[in-house]
Each structure stands twice: as C-alpha cells, then as structure tokens.
Amino acid sequence: MKLISIARAKRLRSTPYTSRIEKQGLTSYTTYNHMLLPAGFEGTLEETYYHLKEHVQVWDVAAERQVEISGEDAAELVQLMTCRDLSKSKDGRCYYCPIIDDNAGLINDPIVLRINKDKWWLSIADSDVILFAKGLAIGKNYRVNITEPNVDIMAVQGPKSFALMEKVFGKEITDLKFFGFDYFEFRGGKHLIARSGWSKQGGYEIYVEDTKSGLELYDYLFEIGKEFNVKPGCPHLIERIESALLSYGNDFDLNDNPLECGFDKYVNLDSDIEFLGKQKLIEIQNDGISKKLMGVKIDLDQISLSQAIEVSIDSKRVGELRSAVYSPTFNHVIAIGMIDKPHFEVGTKIDIIIDNVTHTGTLCNIPFV
C-alpha cells in the first residue's frame, strides 16, 4: 500500500510527548479522539512485536482521553450509560464497561475509573463520549459536571515494566493488583497509576495531570530503563489481535451490541440496576444474537486490511473481516470477523477473496490459542 503522509493541524491535537516520540524513530500516526496516536516506530512490525513481548516499552497513549463525570448524580449517569453493574464498584478500581445507547448499540468501551462515588473518569476509545454524556445529563437534568480534564496517559508495557516501574516508584507499585490504581509521587508531581494497559504483556498506565513532572518521568524512564532495553512503542496490531483486545471502530461500533461482541460477562441483565438498552438486551438474549464476533485463521503469510473484507460461503456473503494481521506466533494470518447466524460455529470454513484470489479461513474462538 502506498505510503501517504498525515497532514498536521491543531484539530489533530499533539500530546505533551509528541516532540519526544518524533525524535525517537516514529514512522506513522493514527488519530484517536481528535488527537495524534503513534502507530509505528522504526523496525519491522515483527521486531517491535518481539520487543514488546520480551522487554518494556513506553507508549504515548494520551489519545485515550478522560471524560470526567462528577457531582451528586455522577454515579447514576455513569450507570445509566453502561450495561455492567457498578453498584458494588469500589474506589481505586478500574472497570471495563461497554457503553450503549437505548437500542443497545455500542458507543464506546472505556475503562471506567471510580475515583470516588462522586467522581469518575471514563478512559475512552475513539468516540466523543463526552457529547453523549452531556446530552443525557441535559435531557435528564442531572446535577453533574462533565469535562475533559488535562490528563495525558503514558503507558509502560511489557514483561520488564514491573522491574522498571519498581526502580522509579519502589516496591509499592508492584503491590498494585490488576485494574487497581493509586497515587504515586515523582519529583513533586502526583500521578494516578493503574495496573492496566492495551496489551496482555503486563504493565501500567500513568494518568499524567502534572505535565512537567510527567515529561521528566518520561525522560527518566528512558534514562534508567537502558538495562531493561526500554524503547518507545505504541499499541501493537499483532499483539492486540493475538490477545483479542478488541478495538472500537475496527472490530465493533454503533451497529453492534455487546452480546454480539462476546461481552456477556459485562452485561448484567439479572440485577435490578437501570441502564439504557436493558430491555433491548433482554429481547436479544431471549431471541439469540444474529451475528457474532469470531476469530478467523487464514492460510496466508500476509494481509493488509484498511476496510472490512467480505467473507462468504458458496459465494453468499456471511460476514466480514474487521481486523487482520500475520501472526509470527501462529505462522498464519489471524483475523477478527463479524459472522452472521447460523454460520458462526467454530470450525466453519469461509471464503475470503483478496485481489481476485479466493482463500480459505476457519472460524475459531478468540483469544486465539
């Protein structure tokens, strides 16, 4: 595919780390929440993949913006937006929460941070959740304040992230449980740090509010991280598909519901909480889903997907591939596809036509094994 440059403008916002990553071998950007998100660094895709799986990377993921909802009706509004039961949620914990509309269509899938009962952060995927929250709050006369605070996440990911972070913050940081968060100090700045991140290689996300301290921390991580072979990085296509970390806008969107995407354990229909789309989800559960997100194994050693690719059986469309990459671990292409009923059975063979050549794919569960 021909390389086309990205045009710069204030509208595609830079992050505090932008000038640094551009000196560190950045090769491509994507955009996310109206912001620049690094998408590639020097080295082949496989080289950066193995580096992430073996060492540690620091990621500029400031584009994961926060929607802050505070005030006396904050908890009620957050619960209204998600089908996950948050009634037993605790301060200092992260919750993966599908956000849906009244028709159960997916609007986003943020990590929700409960800072306290009256203050929540939604760490969002790529859609303007702030506008949905504002619309609901205005329409329902909620007493809330909804803002996008000045928070620019840097992630530290990879198996050596624990040793690197311990060197900066001490033993306490390794006591953080998965999806727990707490506040840690660095050179006068206080940072909310969660044990989380958009890879399955382990690590942390540092929610930088104090930009000056955050930039010093960024530089310090590279300074003391040499022994761990630290490098700049970004969410990685191979790693995230292998790990079945779904991507809003790629793998699912407003036309899909959480049950179709396998989010069943975040769909709490049996509780008496109220949320948008609940009645619709009950109907869908009773009727059964009409399409399902599946893994697809394809006997190919490369693929380039920039829009959905139709899949068929006997020349009849039965769904589409939404993300795909060659996996050096599995030695073939792995893809995530939305497959129509009744074809979404593990083992089903499907046809994929690329450049007029038909290839065979086999449906499987995700994560890939």
Place this chain on the structure above:
Amino acid sequence: MKLISIARAKRLRSTPYTSRIEKQGLTSYTTYNHMLLPAGFEGTLEETYYHLKEHVQVWDVAAERQVEISGEDAAELVQLMTCRDLSKSKDGRCYYCPIIDDNAGLINDPIVLRINKDKWWLSIADSDVILFAKGLAIGKNYRVNITEPNVDIMAVQGPKSFALMEKVFGKEITDLKFFGFDYFEFRGGKHLIARSGWSKQGGYEIYVEDTKSGLELYDYLFEIGKEFNVKPGCPHLIERIESALLSYGNDFDLNDNPLECGFDKYVNLDSDIEFLGKQKLIEIQNDGISKKLMGVKIDLDQISLSQAIEVSIDSKRVGELRSAVYSPTFNHVIAIGMIDKPHFEVGTKIDIIIDNVTHTGTLCNIPFV
C-alpha cells in the same frame, strides 16, 4: 516538518472515492469524523490554490457525515441544539447553525438541511454530533430516529464548477440559489445537490446516496471536465483562511462560544424559541465577551502550525494563533487567533515567538481584505 505516514485501519474509514483519489496524485490525508479526508495532491500548495481559484476541482468530502434526525419531534430537537432561529426555515434550504451545549460551548457548526419538517440532515464538522443528539433525545423522550445515513458528499468547487455542472445536469442546476438544494438525476441515480461548499470560489455539494451512480458521476466529471481543466482537490488551507471559513477543532471548540467566534448573526436571542445555552448567551451578551476570534497579519513568508501558538504583549500571554498560512495574495502570513480582552482591537500589535525569534503581528478583522 518531518513527513510521517498515516496508518490505515477500518476505524479510519475509507470513502467510496478513496481508491480513485489515491490514483489521482493524493499526497496526504487528514481524518475527520473517523474517516479519511484528502488533505493534499501533487503540486505545491500555491499551485493547487491558484487552480482552485481559476478552474474547477472535484473533492472527496465524504467525511462531512450526515446526522439524520427524523420523526415527529425532529424539528424540536434540531432547534434545541442550535442558537439559530429555525422557526421560519423552509424545505430545500441549507442553514449554517452553531450547535452549542447548555453552557454555550460550541459542539459543532454544521450545515443543516431541512429536507422537510420531519426530516433533517446535519452535515457536520469533526465531532460526534450523533451522540449528543442521541443523549438529548433519550433524556427528553423525544419521538425521533437518529442515524448516520449512507451519504458520501463529493464537492465540485471553483469558478468553472457552474459550467461543468451545467454540462451534466443542464440549465436547471445553475438556477439553484446559494444554500438551496434540490434533487437531480444521473444515470438512474437521484442525488441531492446543494449550491454550497467549503470554499468561496463557488460550486456545489453532491450528497451521494446511490453509490454506484455517484461513482459513475465522479468519473464522468473528470471525463467531460477536461475543457475546464478539472482536477481532484480538497479543502484548501490558503483559500479557506483567506475566506475566513472557520474550522471546528482548529479555530474554535467546546471552550468557545458563538459570540466569541463572530457568529452573532446566527445567535437569535430576541426570538422566543427555546434552545440550549440561551440563558448563558444572554448573560455573555450583557457582560460582553472575554475573548474574540480575530485575523492576524504577520510579516513572515512562511509558517507551519500544528498546535496553538501563543501570542503576547510585553511578554504577557494575550491569546493564541489557531490556524495560519502564507498567503500569496496578501504576500504575508495570515492567521486566525483567539485574543483576550481587552486586546482584541483592530490594529493592536502582538508578539509571536517561533523558534526563539520574535515576530510582530497586527490584529485585523476577518475575512482578510
């Protein structure tokens, strides 16, 4: 500035025209409403500028997505979202409408098309207006249907657009008044065509719903447009700043209100219509605005702006530049800046520091003259 490529994925949606423009000399993309928007073609910025001002260009502006609001409460919801009085609006007309929240912060500035009293299209700038509309509709129990229809706009812009379009659609198309629209046929497809577009060089926007016919029309425009020197193009930085076509996300956003942006004639506070932020706007009008969007002339022969650039007087910050470009017509850099009270007077001199060198700018009205 180093050229960095754009990473492709389904999330940054292609348009029906993508494969065509990539064969027609496309050099850069931006993203807009989660979609690819061409940002540059072969030739210098000045060459494409003069071409647009002298001939005719066909633009892939499918990224100007439509939010369709239909149903018996549609008119009420559309009016609630904008400070412009739509009570006397007519079918078949376009209206430029600032959309604001309850605090008068700008959410978008679409062209609103009144198809009929119960069906409206909001042809939006870069933010998820659909989510704001859905939130409001759910919160207020409006009987409306809110969707993003399959509409991919192609614009025909430039002084020769009228002759080119007449050659396709006949004399009737030249009878369309500015911001009027009607339906026109091409090879079995029916297209809503408006006399509008994001340049001041004249032209049309074709709201393509019938993709097959639209693609045939795209090709036909190039086939028969040779005598008018037709070329592919895109919204043009020089032309749009010279013409003071403001850009959401660049020149203004949620932290600005319509009175600060000079949208006074679209702020109808004297009528008895109800809309969000009305009380707040009345207060702002009574108190006076605290910052204002101004033109800035700078004695420079080039500039590259990818984020806001601070402007100061006697080393004290008094505002920021938000868009800027060298104008070959005015022979200096022209910029759009948000300037704090009490400094927003025409003729005020301000300092702009770029790469440690201080330059002088002079505030002026926009459009530039």
